[in-house]
Amino acid sequence: MTQQDALTPRATISDVALLAGVATSTVSRALSNPGRVQGATRKRVELAAAELNYLPNPLAKSLRMGRTGVVALLIPDVTNPFYFDMVRGNQAQLRASGCFQLLCDTDESPEVEMQVLQRLGKTADGAILGATRLSDEQVLEVAGSMPLVIINRTVGQVPSVVIDTSSTMSQAVEHLYSLGHRHIAYISGPATSSSAASRWDAIETAGRRLDVDVTKIGPFTPTEMSGAAAADATLNSGATACIAFNDLVAIGMLRRFSARGICVPTDISVVGCDDIFGADFCNPPLTTMTSPTQQAARIATMMLTDQLQPEGARYARTRATLPTHLTIRGSTGPAQISSE
């Protein structure tokens, strides 16, 4: 006993067979297809298995069967609240179909993501890319070698579910407009993010339509820390309201404004994106865009498990679009109302 108790070597199927006095194939059947073996023999096998504390080796099983029952979910940053509901949605849906969730953090890096995907190989039956940082080419390459569903991006024929933010972005502009704002700044996110681009499009279009001045500032990394720089830049731009790429920077901005003695929403209005954990209890509570990420993940998961079905039973849905909505709170408006 070196440091911990010596690990008892795992019993294999042939240990069980030996103890039960049957062939390994019988053990296999008795355990996974109880109907196809006699009651008495099955009993003996079950007893032997229990006695030896037998648990099948999933590696061997998967190697043989060509299926693992595992689905991978790749997330750029599992600690980013935006992805929480994706994790949850995927998990719930997976549990429902008896699959195992393999959660992978890709550290916001395309390299790591690709690496993970390659290493995954046959370890998982398929993967869901929660917010891929890969190039279209890379996505296609991967999609050629394993079942894939991507969220918030469309590339080629790869099954995907996207959350459409553009109409809500227009709503946000209208909301700000109705409050009297005529100059709005958009705090942009990473250039690699495809959703960042479409958000800006929607804002610009809405701005033109309403004759509101819109300026794009950034790009900034989507973190709370970037908020300070973003806040200062916004002030410089002369805008009286801003829409941030995500809640993290929006919250960072709130803090910076407060530190500089600027009052939100009296002096400036702030709109975030994502409605993350914390958006409702920061000060003031953040007006933000709420995405149905949980539902998106559920649908994506269904699409994937569907691909894993035998050809016939397929659902054949390979594309879905979900709308967002605006959640109005204290960070926009004429002045914060302190009721409730």
Add this chain to the structure above:
Amino acid sequence: MTQQDALTPRATISDVALLAGVATSTVSRALSNPGRVQGATRKRVELAAAELNYLPNPLAKSLRMGRTGVVALLIPDVTNPFYFDMVRGNQAQLRASGCFQLLCDTDESPEVEMQVLQRLGKTADGAILGATRLSDEQVLEVAGSMPLVIINRTVGQVPSVVIDTSSTMSQAVEHLYSLGHRHIAYISGPATSSSAASRWDAIETAGRRLDVDVTKIGPFTPTEMSGAAAADATLNSGATACIAFNDLVAIGMLRRFSARGICVPTDISVVGCDDIFGADFCNPPLTTMTSPTQQAARIATMMLTDQLQPEGARYARTRATLPTHLTIRGSTGPAQISSE
């Protein structure tokens, strides 16, 4: 083409062998032990492998080798900010030793946790229990069949790293005492949590020493939602300050106090536990206990990878204790100072 492009079947090692005109064993050597094969042959193998886009099947490899290079991290709830730094710390340390992180959410359930652990089987070389909900017996049972390190709990000889909160809990009581409080409530967490018990012990002891009245309220589930009930109960108890089992309930309490028109910290002081994401920008910012979870996870990870080493090279550290500290913010104090 049914719905997506047909997946190209993965090339195996024998495909490569065939194309390169060598035996499979040579391919294996050329790829994983380049030194032990002639330059020319290696070249040919590498070319063939590249041509076929060959990637080794990790399942087969692991089955043969008996090692997977994968370490599992089990977390009761990956969306609970308290665990963020564990995930990060484990990930960083794992990457450093070339291992793959298998992140598992156990949904706060002992059943799921056990199930995951069994299913894991030989899929992972070992596991780290971030905050197990298992009974001592169950932990021991698992520890007998796979390398394990547990965080924030000690059971038998199982390697573990615990974060010691008790001295900081005393500090919290002293802090509150020095602000003039003479009646403090402790909002307790789930009965199953072993750390909850030791926190209460420390508080009670400190209370006796300083002649401060301490009452235990609860237990409450450690969520934001429980905050309302906890806040009301605290008010009823007549305490002028409270220490919450964790930040989530503390934040919930803050909201409830605000809703009831009670001013923090003027009317009542609130201390949280964990210093989660959000604790600094809630309103008012929360005084809380900060845990070195990232460091704990790193150490736990080292302990585990250490167990996986050949007998000789071991570090032989099987137990560690880390201290917490108090982070004082606006939710305690005579009155909130609005500088900075």
Add this chain to the structure above:
DNA sequence: TTGAAAGCGCTAACAG
């Protein structure tokens, strides 16, 4: 330096 062959633990024909 390389090839042939065995085997990791399991399941799926195919006989019996």
Add this chain to the structure above:
DNA sequence: CTGTTAGCGCTTTCAA
């Protein structure tokens, strides 16, 4: 209903 056998893809003796 059950045993025998082959083989999933890989590494590793053991010979050559």
